[in-house]
Amino acid sequence: xxxxxxxxxxxxxxxxxxxxxxxxxxxxxxxxxxxxxxxxxxxxxxxxxxxxxxxxxxxxxxxxxxxxxxxxxxxxxxxxxxxxxxxxxxxxxxxxxxxxxxxxx
Numbered sequence: 309x310x311x312x313x314x315x316x317x318x319x320x321x322x323x324x325x326x327x328x329x330x331x332x333x334x335x336x337x338x339x340x341x342x343x344x345x346x347x348x349x350x351x352x353x354x355x356x357x358x359x360x361x362x363x364x365x366x367x368x369x370x371x372x373x374x375x376x377x378x379x380x381x382x383x384x385x386x387x388x389x390x391x392x393x394x395x396x397x398x399x400x401x402x403x404x405x406x407x408x409x410x411x412x413x
Contacts (some may be wrong), residue, residue: 309338309341309342309367309368309406309409310341310342310344310367310368310369311329311333311341311342311343311344311365311366311367311368312343312344312345312346312365312366312369313325313326313329313343313344313345313346313363313364313365313366314345314346314347314348314357314359314362314363314364314365314366315345315346315347315348315362315363315364316347316348316362316382316383316384317347317349319362319363319384320384320395321362321363321384321385321395321396322345322362322363324395324396325363325365325395325396325397326343326345326363328396328397328398328399328402329343329365329402330343331399332399332402332403332406333406335403336403336406336407338406348362348382350382351381351382354380354381354382355380355381358371358380359380359381359382360374360375360378360379360380360381360385361378361381361383361384361385361386362382362383362384362385363385363395363396364385365396365397365402365405367405367406367409368409370409372405372408372409373387373397373401373405387401389401
């Protein structure tokens with residue numbers, strides 16, 4: 309499993325997303341997963357890769373939190389969590405996304 313955290317430079321939620329992701333991976337026994345951070349540097353790159361905001365978490369190249377019609381671009385991204393809007397998916401949402409993805413691998 310390859311996990312990519314895609315961000316804009318100085319994303320205020322990068323550490324939150326990475327921290328939650330690592331917490332879930334460790335709790336799931338998946339701490340050997342390949343996790344990398346990628347910085348999107350301009351609008352053209354954002355459009356080329358379908359980037360819909362920072363941070364975006366890709367699991368094996370797919371965005372498990374994608375929302376239809378979401379604009380591509382160099383912006384912060386908010387996630388709908390059980391607790392309300394947040395700068396990263398909740399640990400339970402991440403757990404569900406990783407479990408679903410690992411079943412399809």
